[in-house]
Amino acid sequence: MTQHATPQSRPQSTPQRTSQRFTLTATATDLTVRDILAQARHWLQAQGVADELCGSVELALAEALNNIVEHAYAADARGAIRLVAILSPARLICVLSDHGRALPGLELPGGDRPAHTVARDDLPEGGFGWFLIRDLTDRIDYRRHAGWNHLTLDFGLIAP
């Protein structure tokens, strides 16, 4: 399970893999989100992280990345997304950074689960994103610094 890769200096557009740390930078579009998720999942699997947890991480990252693509950047002003993932025996910490708009009020949105016991025509077609992010992580943290947003998603690796 433990791999001893030698850290290498590579261009920012390609992932840098070591046994414990994964860094990737891409331009924020809904198609690059797929690429980021595929590469992150590939890295997690290569580190021996269980499929079930890989699925949770992919979903939480997808929701956070979609938020950046849809809300942080304007459609005609695509910017960078940077993902840094740090894997230790007990935790996986992912930090997503972008230089788009700040979250409203510089605060994390609430994460209530949209109502499901309503009439069919009233069923929610959205609003699940922050609920899923909060539900799938142990801890989330948001900071705005020097024009960048930094969202930290913290996953415990030891089953409760």
Add this chain to the structure above:
Amino acid sequence: MDLQSTQYSHMTIITVGEARIDAAAAIRFKDAMRAATATGAGHVVLDLSNVTFVDSSGLGAIVAAMKQMGGARRLDLAGLTPDVAKVFRLTRMESVFTIHDDILDLRSRATG
């Protein structure tokens, strides 16, 4: 969006041919579902056995696909892979849809 419809006498099974119903695919999926469910049996089963990933945009598009069918028409789901089942479970949307575990069994019963 690659959707394949099979009409049975009392049921239409629509199989999604792509691996992801995500933010990049949600609108295409919803539009393709509108076209695929415009005619045919009132009871539609969406076969998701080729789909490995659905995010909240995809989930919303599946809910929208059911709502746009209107009236008393049913949209059931089948063939949920593990990560897809998780999204439905966490959001409680699994309680909104009838979910069939075995799409092959459903097809043979629809044929018979």
